[in-house]
Amino acid sequence: MKHMTITHHLSDDLLMAYSAGALPEALSLVVATHVSMCPDCRAALAAHDAVGGAVLGTCGEAELAPDSLEKTLARIAATPTEAPPPKRDGSLPGPLADYVGGSLSQVKWRTLAGGVRQAVLPTDRGATARLLYIPGGVAVPDHSHRGVELTLVLQGAFRDETGRFGPGDIEVASDDLEHKPVAEPGPACICLAATEAPLRFAGLIPRLMQPLFRI
Amino acid sequence: MTAETEEAEWARLMLRIRDDRDADAFAALFREFAPRVKAFLMRSGSTATVAEECTQDVMATLWQKAGLFDPTRASVTTWVFTIARNRRIDTIRRARRPEPEDLAWGPEAEPEPAEILERQQETDRLGRAIAQLPPNQRALIERAYFGDLSHSEIAAETGLPLGTIKSRIRLALDRLRHQMT
Numbered sequence: 233m234k235h236m237t238i239t240h241h242l243s244d245d246l247l248m249a250y251s252a253g254a255l256p257e258a259l260s261l262v263v264a265t266h267v268s269m270c271p272d273c274r275a276a277l278a279a280h281d282a283v284g285g286a287v288l289g290t291c292g293e294a295e296l297a298p299d300s301l302e303k304t305l306a307r308i309a310a311t312p313t314e315a316p317p318p319k320r321d322g323s324l325p326g327p328l329a330d331y332v333g334g335s336l337s338q339v340k341w342r343t344l345a346g347g348v349r350q351a352v353l354p355t356d357r358g359a360t361a362r363l364l365y366i367p368g369g370v371a372v373p374d375h376s377h378r379g380v381e382l383t384l385v386l387q388g389a390f391r392d393e394t395g396r397f398g399p400g401d402i403e404v405a406s407d408d409l410e411h412k413p414v415a416e417p418g419p420a421c422i423c424l425a426a427t428e429a430p431l432r433f434a435g436l437i438p439r440l441m442q443p444l445f446r447i
Numbered sequence: 448m449t450a451e452t453e454e455a456e457w458a459r460l461m462l463r464i465r466d467d468r469d470a471d472a473f474a475a476l477f478r479e480f481a482p483r484v485k486a487f488l489m490r491s492g493s494t495a496t497v498a499e500e501c502t503q504d505v506m507a508t509l510w511q512k513a514g515l516f517d518p519t520r521a522s523v524t525t526w527v528f529t530i531a532r533n534r535r536i537d538t539i540r541r542a543r544r545p546e547p548e549d550l551a552w553g554p555e556a557e558p559e560p561a562e563i564l565e566r567q568q569e570t571d572r573l574g575r576a577i578a579q580l581p582p583n584q585r586a587l588i589e590r591a592y593f594g595d596l597s598h599s600e601i602a603a604e605t606g607l608p609l610g611t612i613k614s615r616i617r618l619a620l621d622r623l624r625h626q627m628t
Contacts, residue, residue: 243602245598245601245602245604246598246602248591248601249591249597249598249601249602251532251592252532252594252596252601253532253533253535253536253544254591254594254596254597254601255598256542256598257543257545259598260545263545264547265545265547267547268548274547277547278521281521281528281529282521282522282525282569282570282573283573283577283588283592284525284528284529284532284592285521285524285525285526285528285570285573286524286571286573286574286576286577287487287528287577287589287592287593288483288484288487288524288525288527288528288531289483289574290574290577291483291486291487291490291589291593292483292486293482293483293485293486294482294485294486294495294498296481296482296499296502297499300477300481300499300502300503301474301477301481303503304477304481304503304506307503307504307507308511311507311511325548326547326548327545327546327548328545330545331545355543356542356543358542379599380602428598
């Protein structure tokens, strides 16, 4: 994973929103996963966090409860040592691995039309995150979406009207982009995608299927 | 003590906690940071009672996660901010917060003292840059980090980290990049 060349990065507003803690869980998951793969965005995030530090440093002081330190020490004494995180086999970046039981082989896929598979990940309601498996040469169903849509390539590559996206690349699509991603011929393209609101598919059949598959 | 030597002193205290589990160093950092964290959480909309509880949690986490503190990557103030922000998401928004995993950085070089000092002073410089912004821009940045703005509101304020802040971020970025590659 260390040597991939990432050409599509996170936008400043997403980095800032993630740093400020303003993103719904599904979008945070995609941001954290991309940052786990991308030294540039990691450095940019560190800079945004430093702005948060500066804000904390200048927001004044509130009076503590008289026994605040004692209570904190008691909390420390009462906390058991943390359980080790679930075993990861390196097939997925850490934050994502934690959502699927540790590895790509644990993912519970559901098959959609055209050999496309997806797995919706458990997050809070503000947005939806899912893994997509798109066989080489196959198109993701035509869709538009409300709010921002993030698509992070984990394996393989796809192309759409805006360019080519390979491993580690993230596409940040606003709601006015009606795009048609197609997996490159060859090995399947596996992506982590998140949308702020449910996708709307352009065709009638996909729309009828939407409630069934939560896409 | 000037603000810059203050940050460097906090980093030394933090390293004593990390490396020696030094309770006196913890008490000293507690006095510095607990009142700020509580103020931060109250500015983020918590009642004094909830903010007090959360502050104790944040400071306990500072002790427990001390092993993750790296003075070449973040100042103590920035590190405390990230803990307080995560606690706010956990407790107040009751959501999970996915965090990036550490990249493999290659062989770990012994950090240069100058590099540590540089990193520790960054927060203070950013703080001064924010203080110099026009009041409305400053308020926007503060509101974003207090958790008052949604992502779409942040996105609508394109170029939010404006002017001075932007060049400061850019500088910080370049330094970090230089270190990390």
